[in-house]
Amino acid sequence: MKRNHTKILKKIFKSKKVLITGHTGFKGSWLSLCLRYLGANILGISKNIPSSPSNFLTSNIDKIVKSKTLDIKKIDKIKVEINKFQPDFIFHLAAQSLVGVSYEKPLITWNSNLMGTVNILETLKEFKKRVTVVIITSDKSYKNVEKKSGYKETDLLGGEDPYSASKSAAEIAINSYFNSFLKKKKNITIGIARAGNVIGGGDWSRDRLIPDCIRSWSKKRKVEIRNPNSTRPWQHVLEAVWGYVFFAHKLKLSNKLNGQAFNFGPKSKKNYKVSELLNVIQSYWPDVRYHYPKNRKKFNESKLLKLNCSKAKKLLKWESVLNFNETAKLTADWYYSYYFKNKRTQAISLDQIKNFEKIFNQRN
Numbered sequence: 001m002k003r004n005h006t007k008i009l010k011k012i013f014k015s016k017k018v019l020i021t022g023h024t025g026f027k028g029s030w031l032s033l034c035l036r037y038l039g040a041n042i043l044g045i046s047k048n049i050p051s052s053p054s055n056f057l058t059s060n061i062d063k064i065v066k067s068k069t070l071d072i073k074k075i076d077k078i079k080v081e082i083n084k085f086q087p088d089f090i091f092h093l094a095a096q097s098l099v100g101v102s103y104e105k106p107l108i109t110w111n112s113n114l115m116g117t118v119n120i121l122e123t124l125k126e127f128k129k130r131v132t133v134v135i136i137t138s139d140k141s142y143k144n145v146e147k148k149s150g151y152k153e154t155d156l157l158g159g160e161d162p163y164s165a166s167k168s169a170a171e172i173a174i175n176s177y178f179n180s181f182l183k184k185k186k187n188i189t190i191g192i193a194r195a196g197n198v199i200g201g202g203d204w205s206r207d208r209l210i211p212d213c214i215r216s217w218s219k220k221r222k223v224e225i226r227n228p229n230s231t232r233p234w235q236h237v238l239e240a241v242w243g244y245v246f247f248a249h250k251l252k253l254s255n256k257l258n259g260q261a262f263n264f265g266p267k268s269k270k271n272y273k274v275s276e277l278l279n280v281i282q283s284y285w286p287d288v289r290y291h292y293p294k295n296r297k298k299f300n301e302s303k304l305l306k307l308n309c310s311k312a313k314k315l316l317k318w319e320s321v322l323n324f325n326e327t328a329k330l331t332a333d334w335y336y337s338y339y340f341k342n343k344r345t346q347a348i349s350l351d352q353i354k355n356f357e358k359i360f361n362q363r364n
């Protein structure tokens with residue numbers, strides 16, 4: 001018999017106080033919508049709105065959550081806010097999230113991604129209320145040895161570019177705080193969620209494939225594709241975000257999961273090429289056009305990062321549910337509705353959340 005996970009999630013999150021750091025970002029805005037949909041009362045902490053347009057503003061998320069503009073690097077202020085809010089759940093996403101920017105601004109990247117996480121951990125050290133914490137890192141935390149079978153949670157960490165390295169370092173800090181301080185605190189349950197590159201409506205970050213394309217396609221311009229043959233384990237943002245929510249609810253229910261890391265990767269065994277993704281998007285949005293340039297901007301980015309998600313399947317009973325085609329379609333539909341059907345993006349996203357939820361309940 002299929003389970004109605006939503007019923008359980010609504011029971012867990014309804015009227016609960018949830019703190020989301022990085023709520024104005026791509027994933028944070030989707031997470032805010034999902035958790036509001038489940039009935040949570042949200043406080044979001046972010047430094048800024050990282051893109052223009054942004055899903056946070058186009059979807060009016062500022063109207064459905066309480067927002068504080070705050071830098072995660074400022075420990076004293078972070079402590080005050082968390083202690084004042086007294087959350088039941090914390091999702092920590094705030095980070096300088098772009099590999100390209102991390103080469104331009106390594107210090108900001110390290111401070112935000114490592115010390116920002118340490119500041120959350122330091123606050124938890126003295127926190128008295130029962131709280132469940134999910135810290136979002138990345139598939140890029142793993143040492144990239146071009147492993148084809150997929151990285152497991154027990155594989156070595158050690159990203160090389162500043163972004164990846166700062167995420168690996170954040171994981172070492174979490175592990176250290178957990179073993180030194182948090183494990184013995186009965187009121188705190190903490191877990192690490194590692195997901196890879198996600199796509200979906202509402203991302204307008206720079207130097208990411210889909211947002212770069214969307215900016216041009218929305219003006220009916222042809223777009224340059226840097227690496228058509230690059231493969232990525234494409235995953236829809238809802239898979240990762242719903243995975244974080246699902247993980248938090250399991251963490252709350254089982255102390256055995258305390259202190260553990262889990263991968264949240266896509267279902268497909270195959271890593272599709274950029275050109276294949278664009279082909280599918282084109283089938284839902286016929287006007288899109290692209291070409292491959294001669295001079296490519298170069299920075300070292302991990303070539304192949306694939307996650308083995310059997311631990312999440314076994315211990316959390318979580319599995320990614322959308323196939324490649326569905327992932328691309330949801331993404332194309334969202335942007336197309338926004339740009340050419342003048343639809344309100346909160347309505348588009350909510351429709352997609354409800355649709356995704358049904359699929360998740362049927363297939364998981």
Ligand SMILES: NC(=O)c1ccc[n+]([C@@H]2O[C@H](COP(=O)([O-])OP(=O)(O)OC[C@H]3O[C@@H](n4cnc5c(N)ncnc54)[C@H](O)[C@@H]3O)[C@@H](O)[C@H]2O)c1
Binds near residue numbers: 092137
């Ligand atoms: N998008 C992806 O494909 C992807 C893949 C793997 C991991 N992640 C991780 O998921 C999280 C969210 O990613 P995203 O794509 O939504 O990022 P994003 O760039 O869209 O948003 C980043 C968010 O963090 C906030 N932030 C940045 N620095 C801050 C600081 N010093 N203090 C307070 N807030 C700060 C921003 O204001 C924003 O709300 C990040 O931790 C990122 O590393 C993202």
